[in-house]
Amino acid sequence: MTQGREHGPRVREACPGVVAPMATGDGLLLRLRHPIGGLDPEQARTIARVARRYGSGALELTNRANLQLRGFTAETLPAAQEELARTGLTDADPDREAVRNVVASPVADVDPEAVADVRPLARALAEAITASPALRELPPKVGVVVDGGGRAPLGDLPADVRLEAVATAAGLRYRLAVGGTARSAAVLGRVTVEGAVPAAVAVLERFRALRQTAAEPPRRLAEAVDRFGTEPFEGMAGLEPVSGAEPVARRPAAAPGDFLGRAPQGAWVGAAFPFGALSADQLEGLAGLVEAGSGGTLRVTPWRTVLVIGAGPDALPALEALGAISDPADPRLRVSACIGAPGCDAAAAATRTDAPTLADAAADLLERGGRLHVSGCEKGCGEPAAAAAVLTAAADGYTLNVADGSAEPLQTGLAPEAAWRWLAALGRVVASEQRQGERVETTMERLGKSTLAARVRWEVGHGG
Missing domain, CATH: 3.90.480.10 (Sulfite Reductase Hemoprotein;Domain 2)
Structure with missing residues (x-):
């Protein structure tokens, strides 16, 4: 601050x-x-x-x-x-405000397919976190997801701590996991409804303690798990083991x-x-x-x-x-852009001015289920995790990255007109190579960066 x-x-x-x-x-x-x-x-x-x-x-x-x-x-x-x-x-205290990062399933109370109405638990957890002076020392991006399942699951929303409602033979339980999405987070076990808030708070307290003793404090729980495993977060009272396939991770993405x-x-x-x-x-x-x-x-x-x-x-x-x-079916749902210039001092381009035209170029990608994000700088604010193509503005033009499993860009230094041609060419390549039922991202990964770049470059020079 x-x-x-x-x-x-x-x-x-x-x-x-x-x-x-x-x-x-x-x-x-x-x-x-x-x-x-x-x-x-x-x-x-x-x-x-x-x-x-x-x-x-x-x-x-x-x-x-x-x-x-x-x-x-x-x-x-x-x-x-x-x-x-x-x-x-709002909160009167900025330190309380900074750590009140609890996201709950939006319609679990009115969705007949939801496992549970998680609003009371989510509110209680938010209050417990903000009431703790120790937890107010956490990095401000640390966040919690409380997932009630149903038609609006939060499985694809990354979080430091996850509480996910599960119907079991013993009654309602919450799967407690750390550091990721429902599929990637490390599962610690299950807790009862009464034990859910204390367990989540205990995980955050242990994370804070771990940060105090680490030479290079991890900023997020995913980083802590990568470096130290789940052992620092295990052994809490009331934690029930999880065995077998977990239904939470199989919920369809929203x-x-x-x-x-x-x-x-x-x-x-x-x-x-x-x-x-x-x-x-x-x-x-x-x-x-x-x-x-x-x-x-x-x-x-x-x-x-x-x-x-x-x-x-x-x-x-x-x-x-x-x-x-x-x-x-509106294609605008598959396009996102940060505020860009002039709304953001860090932005190198007027992203929301460029984005509609760039979306027209990406029509083939969008029609096949891909997403496009246009970012004003390398921070990637507002970038969806599932973006198939990302254009990032820099002083010399846009950099085009694709979801092929590598961080190497497809092309750099693209003026808006050139970015249009590259997106259109990328769409034509994907359209010609995509297999039945295959996601756009899978097509790109299967082709690989070098083949994809060569094909797109040829299309830019010779395609329609």
């Missing part, structure tokens, strides 16, 4: 909040941590009013299910913070399109926005879709969508009128 200019706001270099925002190219950025259980209509309207009155009116949905408000100044910040505090969604439109049984109506960016007016419009007296809320998801619980029968036409994406 650093100080801003004299008498200015307290500013974070990374992982901003509301109490400690982040300075960006378009002003101060405020991040509301994941609202477990969603925003009620009045909270959403307050956020929209604050964004419009004191900021630029621009908001963003993040891939950690947070909500960001952009364009504040040192002069408008205090009033914005005061109004947001009245929603009950994608933004899975939640759009009206869900079965009308449990929710889902909306997305290009690049996860929406305006204060659009957020206020979403709040207006919640029927009076329904007890409905707006659920912010890690797929950069908003799910409206308690929406009326005319919600779908209303979403279209708001400019939201409600069609799961």
Whole structure:
């Protein structure tokens, strides 16, 4: 944490909040941590009013299910913070705010396929973490996932600590795992509902203790497991062993399109926005879709969508009128881009200006299930883990990377027009080589970097 200019706001270099925002190219950025259980209509309207009155009116949905408000100044910040505090969604202490990184399944309470409603447990865990002075010393990116399963599982969302609901012969249990996704995390065992919060806190406390004794403290639990194994986190009281195949890891991955439109049984109506960016007016419009007296809320998801619980029968036409994406087949769902220039001082390109045209070039990739991400710098903010192609801006142009299992770029120094040609050529190569039922990423891995690069380069020079 650093100080801003004299008498200015307290500013974070990374992982901003509301109490400690982040300075960006378009002003101060405020991040509301994941609202477990969603925003009620009045909270959403307050956020929209604050964004419009004191900021630029621009908001963003993040891939950690947070909500960001952009364009504040040192002069408008205090009033914005005061109004947001009245929603009950913020922390007065920036150190508490920094570690309140608990993401819960967004609709486990209304999804008949969910294993359990995890909201009470997730809230209790968030409170336990922020109440601990010791845990406030954790690196600010350390986060926890509480997964209720069902139609909106969080298996592909990486986390330092995972609590995943499992139905067993002995009743509801939570699989406790560390350092990754549902498939890659190291499983420590199972815990009861009552033991879940103490067990997760104990893992985080041991991680903190490990950091204090390590010559080079690991920043995340995945790094700690890679270096020291799971032994430092084992042996906790009440931990039940896990044997045999684990159903959590076999849950199908979720994608933004899975939640759009009206869900079965009308449990929710889902909306997305290009690049996860929406305006204060659009957020206020979403709040207006919640029927009076329904007890409905707006659920912010890690797929950069908003799910409206308690929406009326005319919600779908209303979403279209708001400019939201409600069609799961809309190709814009497979394209992401960071804020880019001028919104970010670190960005070397206006990514959201370039991205729509680049998406047209990547049509073959997108139609075959691939994702495109356009990043303004090498930090890769907002980059989805499943991106098949990533364009990263630098001073000399875009660098094109593909999901072929290697870190070596396919090409560097691409002007936007050249990046267009390379993406189009990449799509043609994938289209000609992809096997039935094969994922785009698998096709690239099978071809290998040298063959893929040679084929794409030929297509750039000779293709259509």
